[in-house]
Amino acid sequence: MVRAVVQRASAGRVRVDGAVVGELPVGRPGFVVLLGAGRGDGEEDARQLADKIIGLRVFPDDAGKMNLGLEEVGGGLLVVSQFTLFGDCRKGRRPSFIDALEPEAAAALCEVFVAHARRRVPVATGRFQAHMEVELVNDGPVTLLIDTKKTF
Numbered sequence: 001m002v003r004a005v006v007q008r009a010s011a012g013r014v015r016v017d018g019a020v021v022g023e024l025p026v027g028r029p030g031f032v033v034l035l036g037a038g039r040g041d042g043e044e045d046a047r048q049l050a051d052k053i054i055g056l057r058v059f060p061d062d063a064g065k066m067n068l069g070l071e072e073v074g075g076g077l078l079v080v081s082q083f084t085l086f087g088d089c090r091k092g093r094r095p096s097f098i099d100a101l102e103p104e105a106a107a108a109l110c111e112v113f114v115a116h117a118r119r120r121v122p123v124a125t126g127r128f129q130a131h132m133e134v135e136l137v138n139d140g141p142v143t144l145l146i147d148t149k150k151t152f
Helices: 043-055 103-118
Strands: 002-016 019-023 030-037 066-068 076-081 123-125 133-147
Touching: 002 043, 002 076, 019 076, 019 123, 030 043, 030 103, 030 133, 043 103, 043 133, 076 103, 103 123
Parallel strands: 030 076, 076 123
Antiparallel strands: 002 019, 002 030, 002 133
16 A cells, blocks of 8 residues: 655755755645555555545635645645655564565655656655655644555
8 A cells, every 4th residue: 555644734845965855836835745655556556646645625715614625726745755654563662664665666656656746736855765854834734644545
């Protein structure tokens, strides 16, 4: 399953070695998406998840109700790969990551997600397998957990 933590943000950026490698467009709303790929995931899972996230109606309309999607508000995505979303903490004190997809396959699925999303909205990314510092201003706060095997 592809898993994502989606945070509605008014600002977001990723740094690697002190340099900004990805950033939400300044002054535009968007989502910071922490994205993980698990064993058994496929390209269709990644595409469906991108469509689901872009279509989420969690931005305020003129009446202040969460009723607008990312495209309607002219927003973008900041996508950060995060295998730790598959950490299993049920036993012991050290998480097991056995359900996370191996790095090469996970990188490929993240690229499928990003390429598919870029057809609809601006997308910035972190750097796969790098130590990243993620900054964001969570707007709301609005934070959602989406899992393709539970959602589709």
